Amino acid sequence: MQADFYLLESGGPELALAPLAGKVLETGGRLLVVAGEAGARERISQALWSAGPERFLANGVAGGDHDARQPILIAPDVAPANGARFLALADGVWREPGEGDFDRVLLVFGEAERVAARETWRLLKTREGWQCRFFRREGRKWTQAG
Template sequence: MQVDFYHLTVAPLDRVLPSIAEKVLANGGRLLIVAGDPVLRTRIDQLLWSYQPASFLPHAQAGGDWDSEQPALIAETVAPANGARNVALVDGLWRNEALDFDRAFHLFDEDSIGAARVAWRALGGREGVERRYWRQDENGRWAQVA
C-alpha cells in the first residue's frame, strides 16, 4: 500500500487533483475522491468538468444510480462504490480507511499541515505501508523529499 502526501504550497488543489485523476484513469484505474465538506465536493465536481477546455474526465458525485460505473467518484466517506483501488483525500484530513486501497493520495495545505504530520508519523510504523512526501518547489514542480 502506497500513501503519497502532497503538500500544496504553490499550486492549489484545483490544479493538482485533475492531474492526479487523469493519471489514475489513463492507467486504467478508478479513483475515489473524498471530502467531508459538501461545498468542496460541489467545487470538485465543477472543476473536473471545466479545468481545461479540451478535457473530459468522467466522474460523478456519490449517491447516484450509476456510482458503480464511474471512473472517478466524489464522496463524503471512504466507501468506494465505484470499485476504486485509488483514493484521494482532498480536504486535509487523513482517514485510516484509505489503507484498504492500493494507493492513497493525501493532499493538504498549510492549514492542515499539523494533521498531515500526525498522519505521517502514525503511518511510519505500519507494516506494508510505503510513505512518500511530495513538495512543490518555487516553480510548482513536484519533488519527492521523503
C-alpha cells in the same frame, strides 16, 4: 500500501487534483475522492469536468444512480462504490482506508493541515507494509521531495 502526501502551497484541492486524477485514469484505474464539505465536493467535480480540452476527467458526486460506473467518484466518506483502488483524501483529513480496499492513498493538504499530516506520516511509518512519499508542486507539476 502506498501513502502519498501532497502539500498545497497555494490554491485549493480542486485545482491540484486534476493532474493526479488524470494519472490514475491513464493507468486504467478508478479514483475515489473524499471531502467532508459538500461545497468542496462540488468545486472538485466542476474543476475535474473543466480540467482542459486535452484531458476529459468524467466524474460524479456520490449518491447518484450511476456511482458504480464513475471513473472518479467524489464522496463524503471512504466507501468505494465505483470499485476504486485509489483514494484521494482531498480535504487534508486522514481517514482510515479499509484493509485491502485500496492500493494507494493520496492525502492532499494545505498549511492548515500540515501538523496533522506530519502526525499521520509518523503513524503510517510505524505500520507494517506502508510506504510514504511526499510531493510538492513545482510550477504545474508534482515532484517528489525527499
